[in-house]
Amino acid sequence: MKPGWVFWGCLVLCTSCDAGFDRVSEVKTLRVLAVQKDKPYTYPGDTVSLSMLFHDGAAAFGDGGPRALVPFWYAGCVNPPGDLFYGCFDQLASQNPQNVSVGVGNRFSLQLPSDIISSRPPPRNPRQPPYGLAYVFFAVCAGNLSVERSENPLDIPLRCRDASGKVLGSDDFVAGYSAVYAFDQLENRNPAVTGFEVSGQQVTPDCIGDACVDTITPEPDCSNPLLCLPCASSGSCLKISVRPTIDRASIEPDPVASLESGTLLEEQMWVAYFVDRGSVSSEVRLLNDATRGYSDKFGVDFQPPSEVGPARVWAVVHDNRGGVNWARLTFSVR
């Protein structure tokens, strides 16, 4: 591995931005915003529960109103070759899969095999803790979901078709995966999101974590003037600084990354922002750096829309060990 290549490759990757595309933070289509595991690191034989935060941004722009969307879940692929997700596609497409569990709905649970660690070779670095890996696949389809195998081994064998049989694309069909790691001893907690700050002041969010999965709250009644924006009457809205409040105690050390380091490294953490109307100044902000630690500058400026109506902001907090949590805030543009 040549570090210079990585560096310049990184540069090229980053200079590739801004080619006139829609921003990832602006939810205008069907989108999965996050999937949370109740235990980001778990033990062999344990049961893990997952919940999905998704939003159909197309509903706000289309004329058909909200669409009926039911997430589909699939689990049973354990320790694929190279730990590669596409190593599971053959199993996913199999007509007679074994040890597979499927489910529908916003939540899903699976039990890990008790030999998920012992069934794979030990790490080559004996100081690294052994682990096992299970993939959970999910899909949200604004139509009819079917299992279809194509000739390309990298093509996920799922198709989403509308009532006429037409294959739906990325705007109406999202598929993905979550990697569930099992360790014998290590634990990891999801980041603790405690609320929201607007213009530097604490406000009560619509919901935090799992509570946001099922409901979309109505437009606030302007009991809190911070959330009620008289943009339409004034002709424009000023930018508002927003950010979630985080319990810093949930920022954990990363013992695996620290193994050979000589210094204690922490989790790398970041906040991804999403809005259904308006825009934010950044899409992802650094919350905690593995070597430099906590960064207080993880907030963004929210530019409310000029049209009347509710405007929602999601803040999804990730750590680099599979931990995730979120909160949602709704503004009312008057």
Added chain:
Amino acid sequence: MVACPARPGALASARARVPQQLVLISDRLTPRSVIYFLCLLCALMWASPSNAQEQPDAGPTSGAEAPAVKAVVPPKLLHAEPPVYPAEAERNGLEGEVLMRLTIDKEGHVTEVDVVEPAGNGFDPAAADAAKKFLFSPATRDGEPVSVKILYRLSFPRKTAAQTPVAAPSLGELAGALRIAGTDAPLAGARVEVVGPDGSHHNTQSDAEGRWRLQALPPGSHQVNIQAEGFESLHMAEVVRGGEAAEVTYRMRVKSERSEGLVVTVVGERPPREVTRRTLERREIERIPGTNGDALRSVLSLPGVARPPALLGLFIVRGSAPQDSATFIDGEQVPIIYHFGGISSVVPTELLERIDFYPGSFSAKYGRQMGGIIDVGLRAPDTDCKVFGNPNGEQGCYHAMAQFDLIDMRAMAQGPIGPLKNWSFAVAGRRSWVDTWLKPVLKGLGAGVTTAPVYYDGQLILSHKPTRDSELRLQSYVSDDRLEILINDPFAQDPGFGGNLTFRTGFYRVQAIYQVKLSREVELRTMSSAGRSHLEFSLGNFLFDLKYYPVSLRSEFGWKVARQVTLNAGYDFQIAPFELNVRAPPPPRPGEPSAGPFSTRPLLQQHNSATAFRPGWYTELELTPTRRARIVPAARVDYARDSGRADFSPRLNARYNLIDSNDAAPGQSRLRTTVKAGVGLFQQPPQFLETDTVFGTPGLRSNRAIHYSLGGEQEFSQNVELSVEGFYKDLTRLVVRNPTLGGYVYTNQGSGYSMGLETMLKYKPDEHFFGWLSYTLSRSVRRNGPDDPEYLFQFDQTHNFTILGSYKLGRGWEFGARFRVISGSLDTLVLGPPALPSLYDADAGAYTPLEGRPSSHRLPLFHQLDLRTDKGWQFKNWRFSLYLDIQNAYNNQAVEALVYNYNFSQQSYQRGLPLIPSIGMRGEF
């Protein structure tokens, strides 16, 4: 293939509004702004006048702009009597060279002779006696004859035992070999004029091996005048005897850098031991548009070298991967060749003596690589004394140069070392200073900047010539690039790429080189070096930190066994204690589908301290069974302790002159026609991580390539030459990896080939013009396993066409242009409908592309015009030059990559740099 969240048109407009963006950028440091500044920096550096060079055309008569300087015209030798060869020296087969200071009066007669460098063995009085009989044209100042003193070196070449009879007993024959002093490399293309005792003129030119021959010469004393661009002229007196053929060897001295036309030699497509040779003179290197006079960047205009992706200063030679090629400084391998991936070379052009570029079929003195080789030679310090910029033949003077521009500043000094006889020094240093103004700017924008981008390099050379046949060189060089930035906006496509970014590449070496001619038949060149290299890259919790302390030992013995046989044998040891610290997921490899964002993939870690040991031994035979033929069989044995493998690599190269320019009849010239061919085995050990116990698989064998080449060269005139060469590289045992339970296993199951045709039509520099047209047709293919499909290698470029030229208009003006048309780079497309193009990775919160066949999409054609204008002024004691170098003159922003939106459902092109004008200036005294 990359993906990005995008704001409509932002980058495109940003490129067109560079100055405004400095003040309009938002109040936080975003990835885009960081990258933007880095790119801006790169663009500025790329466009920097940091390599502004002197204007060699600016001589004393360079135009009306020159002040009223009284121009001095040096004396020219009109007549010389051959020296009387000391009898004892001739019996003993000795040769000598005497350096004299001659005082020449206004009539051109030598009135005083001082021996400056005696040769002993009776040569000194013989030389003085001969010199007193010389007749010169008088030197003039402003047209008036003046008395001057000059240095004159008179050689007593060893008389060859082979005094063979020739056909016409009343006539004689004179043949010679030209060598570059200090390197003993042959000097091709030199003009040889022999003036006979009857006043007849005989002309020829040295061939690719530096040889020349004139037949049917009348017996008697002959004046031999040799001229070559960039070298000091040589005037010798030789005696030709009827019925005999005499052979002489001359060593040509490179002109001082400050004089016009120092030659930096670039040897292209060069099989072992100078079978094929191309040269780029310094004037060419300085004046190639679009390179800012950077010697190493000029190599990218040669056939066989692919255009690298923007900002990735890679050498891609004949379809090989960048890591298959290596860069050396005087035989010592260095980890990088460019600052910050291609901005400028780590060794400034001013200190280069030569660049040897071997695109394939290289000598057995190089091993462990199966691509190409670049070996950069540092120059000897310049101690020539100058009169108005031109050497006056005296030694012992000091010189200095300082340069300053927006990006970096540099200084150089050189000269003799005080009272130490035959010792000289050169010291140079360069530091970018963009950090001093960029850091406060970035901080003002809210960025966490620990170290703004900065680079520096330095060189120190000490040279000692204890005898005429030996030289000791002690030299040291250092290079360092570093930056450290806190990226507060991680990249939405892979949020693991955020946080604290540290990048550093640095190295230094201390090197001793000793070369000596032990006897008439045996030469020795030995090099030892030690130093330190440090490569560090960290981002978030990812880390690559490699420190190693390489010790290199090289020696080569050259033994002329017989007239037609020379044996070269040597060893090449690399010993490197190292400390490696890696914390990263398994790195992606070419041709592999994306495994998803790095952010949340499990880390592998390795902390290892050990000593790498890679010895090599080689031997070559240079066979010249006839004057037209040259055959070089060779073999090399390498061992790599890290892989535990030994490799045996036989090689064979040959060339034959179908028509030899030395066969010309008196008064005629013949244009050389040469065919050449080579075949050889080249083996490259796996990279260290590939055999690492954590990241790789121990026990791998070396990658292997068989190089085949076949070509020809045809002269059309003294200046115009066409060369055509086809090549084929059969690649086997390539290291690939396959996913397995618990990770990856590396194997030698990869294979592939590169093939192509290289054509170069070159007009060698004359007093007005130089230029060439080159075209490379190539194809490079890989296969990951015997049952896997073939795919085009990611750096494959089908067509690469370059035409360039530069013309001296006079009065200090020169204009040049370069135009390139090159196949677009390859990229990998994501799957199209009905398949989804990506999957959502819930742990990273980002999308993973689902890719189609690797490298299956060719980006649009690259074409670019670069222009350059130079203007120089010569003053009494210093020079001043200006240039304007315009890259991408008609602003065709080339497509560099495919870019996608956040979920890979939309696609666009990432375009490269726009028109970049660059103004450079330099003064020196």
